[in-house]
Amino acid sequence: MYKIKLVLFIGMCLITNLSIKAQSQLLDSIKNNSSEKRIMKNISYFSDVYGPRLLGTPKYNKSVLYAQQVLSENGVSTRLESFDKGYRGWDFSSFKVQMTTPNYSSIIAYPLAFTKSTKSAQEGELVFIDKIQDAYDLKGKLKGKIIMFKSLYYPVKSIEQQMSIRLSDEDLNKATANTDPNDVRIGYHSRISIPTLFENRENYKNKITEFFKYLEQQEVIATVEPSDYPYNILHVDGNRALPSFRLKTDYKPLASFVISNEHFGRLLRLQNLNLSPKLKVELTSTYYNEPLYNRNLIAEIPGSDPVLKNELVIIGAHLDSWHSGTGAVDNAASCAMLMEAMIILKKINPKPKRTIRLVLWGGEEQVFAGSEFYVNEHVGDMKTGEPKNEKPKISAYLNLDNGAGKIRGIYLMGNKKIEPYFAEYLQPFPTSNTLTIQNANQTDHWLFDYHNIPAFQFIQDPLDYISAIHHTNADLYEYVPKEDQEFNADLVAYLSLKIANEKELLPRKPCQYIKPNKIGNTTFQLIGFKNAKKVSLVGNFNNWDMFGLPMYKTADGWKTKIDLPKGKYFYKFIVDENWTNDPKTPENELAKDGKGHGGLTVIYVE
Numbered sequence: 108m109y110k111i112k113l114v115l116f117i118g119m120c121l122i123t124n125l126s127i128k129a130q131s132q133l134l135d136s137i138k139n140n141s142s143e144k145r146i147m148k149n150i151s152y153f154s155d156v157y158g159p160r161l162l163g164t165p166k167y168n169k170s171v172l173y174a175q176q177v178l179s180e181n182g183v184s185t186r187l188e189s190f191d192k193g194y195r196g197w198d199f200s201s202f203k204v205q206m207t208t209p210n211y212s213s214i215i216a217y218p219l220a221f222t223k224s225t226k227s228a229q230e231g232e233l234v235f236i237d238k239i240q241d242a243y244d245l246k247g248k249l250k251g252k253i254i255m256f257k258s259l260y261y262p263v264k265s266i267e268q269q270m271s272i273r274l275s276d277e278d279l280n281k282a283t284a285n286t287d288p289n290d291v292r293i294g295y296h297s298r299i300s301i302p303t304l305f306e307n308r309e310n311y312k313n314k315i316t317e318f319f320k321y322l323e324q325q326e327v328i329a330t331v332e333p334s335d336y337p338y339n340i341l342h343v344d345g346n347r348a349l350p351s352f353r354l355k356t357d358y359k360p361l362a363s364f365v366i367s368n369e370h371f372g373r374l375l376r377l378q379n380l381n382l383s384p385k386l387k388v389e390l391t392s393t394y395y396n397e398p399l400y401n402r403n404l405i406a407e408i409p410g411s412d413p414v415l416k417n418e419l420v421i422i423g424a425h426l427d428s429w430h431s432g433t434g435a436v437d438n439a440a441s442c443a444m445l446m447e448a449m450i451i452l453k454k455i456n457p458k459p460k461r462t463i464r465l466v467l468w469g470g471e472e473q474v475f476a477g478s479e480f481y482v483n484e485h486v487g488d489m490k491t492g493e494p495k496n497e498k499p500k501i502s503a504y505l506n507l508d509n510g511a512g513k514i515r516g517i518y519l520m521g522n523k524k525i526e527p528y529f530a531e532y533l534q535p536f537p538t539s540n541t542l543t544i545q546n547a548n549q550t551d552h553w554l555f556d557y558h559n560i561p562a563f564q565f566i567q568d569p570l571d572y573i574s575a576i577h578h579t580n581a582d583l584y585e586y587v588p589k590e591d592q593e594f595n596a597d598l599v600a601y602l603s604l605k606i607a608n609e610k611e612l613l614p615r616k617p618c619q620y621i622k623p624n625k626i627g628n629t630t631f632q633l634i635g636f637k638n639a640k641k642v643s644l645v646g647n648f649n650n651w652d653m654f655g656l657p658m659y660k661t662a663d664g665w666k667t668k669i670d671l672p673k674g675k676y677f678y679k680f681i682v683d684e685n686w687t688n689d690p691k692t693p694e695n696e697l698a699k700d701g702k703g704h705g706g707l708t709v710i711y712v713e
C-alpha cells in the first residue's frame with residue numbers, strides 16, 4: 108500500500124517536473140522569437156506614418172494593408188472582412204484657430220470629427236451659451252458669431268497626484284479581494300448595457316442634429332468647446348457636445364473645434380471683462396464614402412487537431428483611432444503586440460489544437476462598429492440574441508485596449524469558474540497574475556461577453572493613459588512604454604496557446620440570458636411600471652450583471668421565468684436603467700447582500 112503510494116507520488120513528481128520543464132522550454136522559445144524592435148517599428152508605422160486612423164479614411168485603410176503585409180511576410184495567413192454598414196470616413200487637410208481681438212494669440216485647437224469645412228478663414232464675435240435653449244432664444248442674432256459651449260467648461264488645475272502610475276501590490280490585492288463584478292476597484296467600468304448605450308447615442312444625436320441645423324440656418328460660423336484635460340492637452344473625439352456623425356446618412360455639422368481648457372478660460376475671462384474677444388477659424392475637411400475603408404483584418408494560426416481545429420481562441424484589438432494624436436497608445440501598440448504574438452506562434456510552430464485567430468477591429472471608437480459587425484455576422488444577433496455558427500465554437504476572446512502598459516492580470520467579467528484556468532496559465536508570469544472578478548467594459552470584448560462567450564480584457568499598468576493620453580492630442584509614440592511591449596506579446600502568445608490546447612472549451616458563466624425566457628422553475632414579476640420601455644432582472648444568480656435578464660410585458664406589469672438551482676437568492680429590477688427594488692417587498696424586509704447591494708428581495712428555491 109505504502110509502496111504503491113510512493114511509486115504514485117514519484118510518478119506525479121515526474122509528470123509535474125516534466126510539464127514544468129516543457130512549460131519553461133515553451134516560454135523560452137516564445138521569448139527567443141519575439142522582437143521588441145519589430146513591435147516598435149510596427150507601432151511607428153501605424154502612428155507616425157498612417158496615424159491618425161479614423162475608421163473609413165484612406166489612412167485607416169493603409170494601416171490595415173500594412174498590418175496584412177507584415178503578417179503575410181511572417182507567414183501568418185490573413186483575410187479582410189469589409190462591413191459596409193453605411194459608415195463614412197472623415198479627415199482634414201488644414202485648420203487654424205486664432206484669437207484676433209483684443210490681442211493676437213494662436214489657440215491650441217483641433218476640429219471635432221465629422222464636421223464641415225468653413226467657407227474660408229472667418230472671424231467672429233463669441234457667444235457663450237449655458238444650454239442649447241440659450242441659442243434658440245437668440246434667434247436672428249447669431250449671424251457671423253461663434254458659439255462657445257460654456258456649460259462644458261470646468262477650469263482645470265495642476266494635477267497633484269502622480270501623473271503616471273504603475274499598479275501597486277496594494278491596488279492589485281484590492282482587485283483580487285473583490286467579490287462583486289460591478290464594484291470598480293481598478294480601471295473603469297460602466298453599468299449601462301450595450302443596447303441602451305446604442306440607443307442613447309442615437310437619441311442624443313437626433314437632438315443635437317436639430318440644433319446644428321438651426322445654427323447653420325442662423326449662419327453661425329463655428330462652435331467651440333473646451334477640453335477637459337489640463338496642461339493644454341486636447342481631449343478630442345466625437346463624444347461631448349458633438350456626438351459622432353459617423354454614418355453616410357448623418358447630417359454634416361458645421362465646423363466645430365475643441366480648444367485647450369486654459370485658452371477657453373482666457374476667452375471667457377476676456378468676455379466677462381467686456382473686452383469682446385474674437386476668434387478667426389478655418390477648417391478644410393473631407394468626407395469619405397468608400398465601403399472598402401471599413402474593414403476588420405483577420406489572421407489565423409490554424410488548429411492541428413482534426414476536431415478541435417474548428418474551435419477558436421480569438422485575440423483582438425482595435426486598429427482605428429481618434430484623429431488628434433496618432434493613436435499610438437490607443438491602440439496601435441496593442442495591435443502591434445498581438446501581431447507579434449501571432450508572429451511568434453508562427454515561428455515556433457507549436458501546432459495548437461484549436462485555431463488561434465487575431466482580429467484587428469475597425470471603428471471601435473465609432474461604438475464598436477467592426478466588432479458589432481463581426482458578432483452579428485458570426486457569433487449572435489445583437490438585437491434578438493439568435494446564435495450564429497461561431498457561438499458554440501469560441502473558447503475565449505482576449506482583448507487588449509487599456510493603453511500600452513504592462514499586463515498585470517485579467518478582469519474575469521464575473522466568471523468565477525474561469526479563475527483556476529487563468530491562475531494556472533499565468534503561473535510563469537508572477538508579476539502579471541492578478542485575477543479579479545470585476546467587470547471591464549467599453550471596448551470590443553463586451554459584445555462577445557453579451558453572448559456569454561468567455562471574453563476578457565487585461566488589467567494593465569495605467570501609466571498616464573487616463574490622466575493625459577486617452578483620446579487626446581498627446582496619444583503619440585513617445586508614450587508607448589517600450590519596455591513592456593515584448594513582455595505583453597509573449598504573455599498573450601503563451602496564454603492563447605494554453606487555451607487552444609485545453610481539453611475543453613473554457614467554462615461560460617452559469618446564467619446569462621439575453622432573451623426573455625418563458626420557461627424555468629422560478630417566476631419573477633414586477634407589478635406596474637407599464638410605461639417603462641425596458642425592465643430587466645438582476646441578482647446574485649447572474650452576478651449582478653449590468654444587462655440583467657430582460658423581462659417581458661404582461662397585462663399588469665413585467666415577468667420572466669428562469670431556472671435556478673436550490674439555494675438562497677437576492678434580486679432587484681432595472682427599470683429603464685434605474686435599479687429598483689421590488690415594491691411587493693415591505694421596506695423593512697429589504698435586504699443587503701453584504702457586498703454593496705441593498706434594497707434586495709430574498710427568495711429561497713427549494
Ligand SMILES: [Zn+2]
Binds near residue numbers: 425437438471508
Ligand atoms: Zn481604445
